[in-house]
Amino acid sequence: MTELLQTVDWSRAQFALTAMYHWLFVPLTIGLALIVALMETIYVRTGDTRWKGITKFWMTLFGINFACGVATGLILEFEFGTNWSNYSWFVGDIFGAPLAIEGLLAFFMEATFVAVMFFGWNKVSRGFHLASTWLTALGVSLSALWILVANAWMQNPVGMEFDPAQMRNVMSNFWEVAFNAVSINKFFHAVLSGWVLAGVFVVGVSSWLLFRKRNIEAARVSIKVGAWVGFIGILLTLFTGHGSAVQVSRVQPMKLAAMEGLYEGSSGVDLVGIGILNPDKKPGDGQDAMLFSIDIPKGLSLMIDGTTTRFVPGIDDLIAGRSITADGDTVYANSYAERIASGKEAQEALREFETAYKAGDTTAMALATEKLKANFADFGYGYLSSPEAAVPPVALTFYSFHIMVLLGGYLLVFFLLVLFVSYRSTAMLEKSWLHWVGILSIPLVWICSQAGWVTAEVGRQPWTIQDLLPVNAAISDLPAGSVQLTFWIFAAIFTLMLAAEISIMLRYISRASKTDITKK
Amino acid sequence: MKNFIYRTYRLYADGFREMTVGRSLWALIIIKMIVFFAILKVFFFPDILSTRYSTDAERADAVRHNLTINQ
Numbered sequence: 387m388t389e390l391l392q393t394v395d396w397s398r399a400q401f402a403l404t405a406m407y408h409w410l411f412v413p414l415t416i417g418l419a420l421i422v423a424l425m426e427t428i429y430v431r432t433g434d435t436r437w438k439g440i441t442k443f444w445m446t447l448f449g450i451n452f453a454c455g456v457a458t459g460l461i462l463e464f465e466f467g468t469n470w471s472n473y474s475w476f477v478g479d480i481f482g483a484p485l486a487i488e489g490l491l492a493f494f495m496e497a498t499f500v501a502v503m504f505f506g507w508n509k510v511s512r513g514f515h516l517a518s519t520w521l522t523a524l525g526v527s528l529s530a531l532w533i534l535v536a537n538a539w540m541q542n543p544v545g546m547e548f549d550p551a552q553m554r555n556v557m558s559n560f561w562e563v564a565f566n567a568v569s570i571n572k573f574f575h576a577v578l579s580g581w582v583l584a585g586v587f588v589v590g591v592s593s594w595l596l597f598r599k600r601n602i603e604a605a606r607v608s609i610k611v612g613a614w615v616g617f618i619g620i621l622l623t624l625f626t627g628h629g630s631a632v633q634v635s636r637v638q639p640m641k642l643a644a645m646e647g648l649y650e651g652s653s654g655v656d657l658v659g660i661g662i663l664n665p666d667k668k669p670g671d672g673q674d675a676m677l678f679s680i681d682i683p684k685g686l687s688l689m690i691d692g693t694t695t696r697f698v699p700g701i702d703d704l705i706a707g708r709s710i711t712a713d714g715d716t717v718y719a720n721s722y723a724e725r726i727a728s729g730k731e732a733q734e735a736l737r738e739f740e741t742a743y744k745a746g747d748t749t750a751m752a753l754a755t756e757k758l759k760a761n762f763a764d765f766g767y768g769y770l771s772s773p774e775a776a777v778p779p780v781a782l783t784f785y786s787f788h789i790m791v792l793l794g795g796y797l798l799v800f801f802l803l804v805l806f807v808s809y810r811s812t813a814m815l816e817k818s819w820l821h822w823v824g825i826l827s828i829p830l831v832w833i834c835s836q837a838g839w840v841t842a843e844v845g846r847q848p849w850t851i852q853d854l855l856p857v858n859a860a861i862s863d864l865p866a867g868s869v870q871l872t873f874w875i876f877a878a879i880f881t882l883m884l885a886a887e888i889s890i891m892l893r894y895i896s897r898a899s900k901t902d903i904t905k906k
Numbered sequence: 907m908k909n910f911i912y913r914t915y916r917l918y919a920d921g922f923r924e925m926t927v928g929r930s931l932w933a934l935i936i937i938k939m940i941v942f943f944a945i946l947k948v949f950f951f952p953d954i955l956s957t958r959y960s961t962d963a964e965r966a967d968a969v970r971h972n973l974t975i976n977q
């Protein structure tokens with residue numbers, strides 16, 4: 387393996403490690419903030435002080451998670467500047483604007499209102515305290531918005547123009563960057579998945595309280611709030627997940643093909659429910675893609691288009707530039723080989739621009755810029771060694787997608803069961819098997835959440851910016867050993883931090899559970 | 907205005923003084939920030955383009971060179 391590939395792989399591994407650790411904390415912060423706000427609203431509306439104690443219990447768990455997770459995302463920005471310097475310069479203001487807004491929002495909304503939330507009991511009015519709690523919940527979601535806008539732009543680069551003199555993408559339309567269909571869908575899908583995760587967390591911790599027969603009344607009412615938030619969250623997450631699939635089919639069809647292990651497309655494609663991929667399958671080799679699968683007939687076509695006849699291109703089709711209309715007509719776009727040639731033309735134009743720029747030849751600069759513009763949509767393909775290099779790791783994308791979908795389906799059933807038991811069969815709340823289902827669902831919801839991000843990020847490989855900049859061009863000129871060293875440093879630090887969070891949380895839950903939490 | 911500033915000060919001062927679990931959390935946050943900013947950022951995560959080049963024009967040249975050489 388060359389030094390460049392080792393640097394790329396270690397940098398990707400490091401980014402994946404830090405992003406995944408960061409995402410352990412974020413969805414719980416988003417969802418638990420909402421649940422705490424709802425509980426405090428019940429307290430303020432009913433005047434029942436038991437709800438004040440229950441709110442404080444969950445608010446403390448929110449605080450522990452918030453403290454452990456805060457600033458873990460900053461590490462990602464360190465990595466941009468060090469490991470991904472070409473990328474971070476190339477994206478230009480597109481990343482700067484959303485991240486600056488995020489920083490201001492995070493500072494002013496979260497820092498201010500979190501302080502009132504924790505320190506303001508009995509010091510500010512009930513109404514002001516409640517408003518602060520809701521504004522904290524809103525603030526954490528709005529922070530997520532700007533990060534997700536930046537991420538969505540990498541998947542669907544719009545609203546900008548590339549300036550070869552600055553070597554940066556310059557924002558030409560803020561609203562298109564911030565509020566295109568991909569970013570809006572991504573925002574709601576991610577935030578709503580936080581509701582689901584926090585719902586399971588609250589039901590799971592409450593199940594433990596019931597299992598230990600401590601604070602039974604508080605646990606029962608907490609289960610109801612957690613289950614409602616989780617249930618509404620999972621319904622909306624399924625809806626936005628469908629929206630994501632539609633968007634992916636339009637802007638990242640290769641990712642969709644990898645998610646389904648689809649090599650040869652056709653009209654009316656089945657959706658794989660459960661399946662095992664053929665590990666020897668390669669693009670264009672004619673082998674079966676699946677060793678085993680249970681499919682939903684016409685499901686994939688139905689999912690992305692609402693019709694059973696929609697053509698969905700597979701990996702081989704996309705490489706060949708082949709597509710078919712809904713009427714069955716074969717149409718051809720540029721093949722990946724042609725896009726690679728076009729990308730190389732764009733790079734040649736950039737070289738010509740550089741020569742003209744240094745010579746101060748404005749006519750040649752204008753000509754080179756025109757040539758670059760004409761081929762810029764394929765700019766990144768020029769860095770690929772072959773058409774097959776544009777295919778993401780199919781197995782990891784396929785399995786992570788199906789794990790997410792299966793666990794999402796499980797969580798829907800889980801919340802239905804919990805709501806049924808909570809309202810219609812309360813005697814069942816004493817069953818220890820149900821308590822264990824609640825407790826064991828906690829790790830499952832985190833696996834589901836992480837699997838979603840693995841699908842989104844591995845499925846878009848090899849691109850850091852879709853079609854414009856692959857990972858091998860985005861990387862800094864660094865020795866692989868230095869990235870490897872910081873990878874292990876991060877692995878150690880984040881593992882320690884996670885252990886600290888779990889330890890502080892468990893000790894708090896255990897200690898608080900031995901007191902009457904409704905009398906805090 | 908003075909009253910508002912004093913009340914805000916008391917909110918934070920009393921809040922910090924009366925913390926229980928919060929003490930461990932603040933210790934964790936402070937340790938984390940020191941490790942991130944005083945150690946990792948300084949010794950392991952320099953901004954490559956900012957440290958190697960002094961102007962934006964030089965940085966643009968460097969990236970253009972990186973993205974066109976040997977491709």
